[in-house]
Amino acid sequence: MSLRIVVTVKYVPDATGDRHFADDLTVDRDDVDGLLSELDEYAVEQALQIAEEADDAEITVLTVGPEDAKDALRKALSMGADKAVHVEDDDLHGTDAIGTSLVLAKAIEKAGYDLVISGMASTDGTMGVVPALLAERLGVPQVTLLSEVSVEDGVVKGRRDGDTASEQLEASLPAVVSVTDQSGEARYPSFKGIMAAKKKPVESWDLSDLDLEAEEVGLEGAYTTVDAAAERPARTAGTIVKDEGEGGKQLAEFLAGQKFI
Amino acid sequence: MAEVLVYVDHVDGAVRKPTLELLTLARRIGEPVAVALGAGAENTAAALAEHGAVKVLTHDASEYADYLVVPKVDALQAAYEAVSPSAVLVPSSAEGKEIAARLAVRIGSGIITDAVDLEAGDEGPVATQSVFAASFTTKSRITKGTPVITVKPNSAAVEAAPADGAVEALNVTFSEKATGTKVTGRTPRESTGRPELTEAAIVVSGGRGVNGAENFAIIEALADSLGAAVGASRAAVDAGWYPHTNQVGQTGKSVSPQLYIASGISGAIQHRAGMQTSKTIVAINKDAEAPIFDLVDYGVVGDLFDVVPQLTEEVKARKG
Ligand SMILES: Cc1cc2nc3c(=O)[nH]c(=O)nc-3n(C[C@H](O)[C@H](O)[C@H](O)COP(=O)(O)OP(=O)(O)OC[C@H]3O[C@@H](n4cnc5c(N)ncnc54)[C@H](O)[C@@H]3O)c2cc1C
Ligand SMILES: Nc1ncnc2c1ncn2[C@@H]1O[C@H](COP(=O)(O)O)[C@@H](O)[C@H]1O
Numbered sequence: 081m082s083l084r085i086v087v088t089v090k091y092v093p094d095a096t097g098d099r100h101f102a103d104d105l106t107v108d109r110d111d112v113d114g115l116l117s118e119l120d121e122y123a124v125e126q127a128l129q130i131a132e133e134a135d136d137a138e139i140t141v142l143t144v145g146p147e148d149a150k151d152a153l154r155k156a157l158s159m160g161a162d163k164a165v166h167v168e169d170d171d172l173h174g175t176d177a178i179g180t181s182l183v184l185a186k187a188i189e190k191a192g193y194d195l196v197i198s199g200m201a202s203t204d205g206t207m208g209v210v211p212a213l214l215a216e217r218l219g220v221p222q223v224t225l226l227s228e229v230s231v232e233d234g235v236v237k238g239r240r241d242g243d244t245a246s247e248q249l250e251a252s253l254p255a256v257v258s259v260t261d262q263s264g265e266a267r268y269p270s271f272k273g274i275m276a277a278k279k280k281p282v283e284s285w286d287l288s289d290l291d292l293e294a295e296e297v298g299l300e301g302a303y304t305t306v307d308a309a310a311e312r313p314a315r316t317a318g319t320i321v322k323d324e325g326e327g328g329k330q331l332a333e334f335l336a337g338q339k340f341i
Numbered sequence: 342m343a344e345v346l347v348y349v350d351h352v353d354g355a356v357r358k359p360t361l362e363l364l365t366l367a368r369r370i371g372e373p374v375a376v377a378l379g380a381g382a383e384n385t386a387a388a389l390a391e392h393g394a395v396k397v398l399t400h401d402a403s404e405y406a407d408y409l410v411v412p413k414v415d416a417l418q419a420a421y422e423a424v425s426p427s428a429v430l431v432p433s434s435a436e437g438k439e440i441a442a443r444l445a446v447r448i449g450s451g452i453i454t455d456a457v458d459l460e461a462g463d464e465g466p467v468a469t470q471s472v473f474a475a476s477f478t479t480k481s482r483i484t485k486g487t488p489v490i491t492v493k494p495n496s497a498a499v500e501a502a503p504a505d506g507a508v509e510a511l512n513v514t515f516s517e518k519a520t521g522t523k524v525t526g527r528t529p530r531e532s533t534g535r536p537e538l539t540e541a542a543i544v545v546s547g548g549r550g551v552n553g554a555e556n557f558a559i560i561e562a563l564a565d566s567l568g569a570a571v572g573a574s575r576a577a578v579d580a581g582w583y584p585h586t587n588q589v590g591q592t593g594k595s596v597s598p599q600l601y602i603a604s605g606i607s608g609a610i611q612h613r614a615g616m617q618t619s620k621t622i623v624a625i626n627k628d629a630e631a632p633i634f635d636l637v638d639y640g641v642v643g644d645l646f647d648v649v650p651q652l653t654e655e656v657k658a659r660k661g
């Protein structure tokens with residue numbers, strides 16, 4: 081039987097761009113160039129490797145996001161995923177992590193899955209909670225923050241490098257996995273891959289396709305609110321010296337003045 | 342006064358510093374009730390009472406070590422139901438965030454992660470967060486349910502505030518899902534004898550400029566002279582010169598020490614994401630144009646192989 085893999089990917093504002101907030105204090109996703117979150121490329125890569133090992137597998141990439149989020153799906157398709165689902169609805173604007181996990185869980189169920197693979201965190205929100213939330217909502221094991229992952233005979237195994245220990249984990253499918261940037265470099269799309277991606281199916285679903293009401297998501301449905309966002313004041317220019325043989329000593333003098341020594 | 346649930350991060354009964362910081366913050370918004378799970382849970386009570394816990398709920402079972410995350414969520418939910426707190430605070434570790442998130446969904450609440458400060462507000466606790474690689478500071482609130490908030494290390498001072506801290510056994514019935522993900526092996530991280538990276542008052546980091554695993558001895562020597570933790574950029578980690586557990590930045594640890602010293606690190610946005618909130622920043626880099634110099638309080642343009650050893654000698658000399 082075919083192994084159905086759903087990879088959740090997020091379209092995020094470019095971290096090297098000028099990220100900021102819109103007037104309603106949501107992340108501005110219009111003014112800043114976006115892209116497939118680099119950390120989700122690792123999820124796509126592991127999905128491709130797992131699919132290559134399996135006899136028969138199908139990879140669906142799934143995103144919840146604005147119109148331009150299609151770019152993220154195209155990139156994942158050009159890396160080798162088979163098809164894509166884009167959940168897009170004006171009422172989704174301002175959805176928080178709790179709401180996003182609700183929408184993703186509904187879409188994952190509708191798509192059908194044996195294995196969900198997510199990134200370790202989105203590069204804009206950096207919460208790192210959506211995979212655990214998906215496992216909670218779907219009622220399946222979470223096997224998260226893996227730096228190594230494999231699937232065999234309906235069992236997913238992986239290594240999670242934690243603060244105090246490195247753990248070997250194991251769970252039966254269906255399950256939700258998330259992978260870190262230590263899991264292995266993501267491949268670049270080949271020219272052939274880019275051409276093929278143009279012909280791969282991208283389905284669009286809105287809230288009604290997922291039996292969700294507008295009040296459950298978006299700014300209105302959010303469980304959290306941002307009351308203020310202020311740009312961090314630029315650091316006051318520090319002292320910069322050129323080392324002419326005494327740089328280490330000068331630095332020590334500074335540290336002593338600050339009472340660090 | 343309303344009770345605030347504080348999830349305790351401990352190693353065999355030794356409470357980790359971020360939990361003591363949480364108690365300081367919890368006291369601003371209510372009376373801290375601590376929840377300690379797993380082996381040695383009861384031994385946490387003295388330290389927790391010393392820092393303001395009015396009660397310590399404890400429970401030990403093999404499930405906490407043998408299965409991932411969910412048993413702890415079950416227990417925290419049991420504590421939530423027993424106490425009906427006005428907020429739940431959890432240390433912002435990778436695991437802490439996962440536990441907090443799952444609890445939030447179960448109790449129909451919102452979640453805020455990685456707060457760097459917390460104060461009481463008219464409509465519930467107000468969390469300060471540092472976002473977009475610390476280029477913005479936000480103030481947020483939870484608007485539905487009981488606020489569940491995870492807080493980063495070094496967000497508050499540890500304060501002594503002796504309280505009762507009476508130990509009470511927590512009643513936990515594990516859910517069917519608790520045993521879904523089995524931990525089949527565990528290799529504890531070897532102790533280096535240096536301070537914990539996220540908790541250290543001083544962090545000394547090396548990057549690609551260190552140019553080799555063996556050269557990290559220079560960074561370690563400086564760190565040891567200052568009693569500091571050692572960090573590394575992703576370039577240094579990817580090159581295999583230093584362990585990933587020491588990586589500072591977006592996909593490594595986020596640190597906020599009193600003093601951060603970067604050597605041979607250019608200061609890419611993803612690195613800054615993990616260190617920009619440090620109080621004092623110092624850099625040594627041979628390229629005067631390196632973006633790290635935009636952040637520094639003091640910078641030395643020079644070769645780290647000259648500057649760092651000289652600094653180490655000078656620190657040792659001054660410390661006698
Ligand atoms: C999704 C994503 C996540 C990432 N996460 C992280 C992260 O968590 N942490 C992180 O650090 N990076 C992260 N990065 C990588 C980041 O973009 C940079 O590539 C990385 O930080 C560069 O490391 P570096 O400063 O050591 O190396 P470089 O950028 O190569 O800089 C080396 C510096 O050393 C200086 N130098 C060289 N020789 C000497 C010498 N002898 N004396 C003094 N100075 C010298 C050079 O002038 C240069 O400025 C991430 C990237 C992505 C895309
Ligand atoms: N809007 C979204 N669409 C698809 N996947 C998402 C979305 N938001 C988060 N994810 C997934 O959840 C992971 C963790 O995100 P976060 O918890 O927001 O840091 C990401 O790496 C993605 O795999």
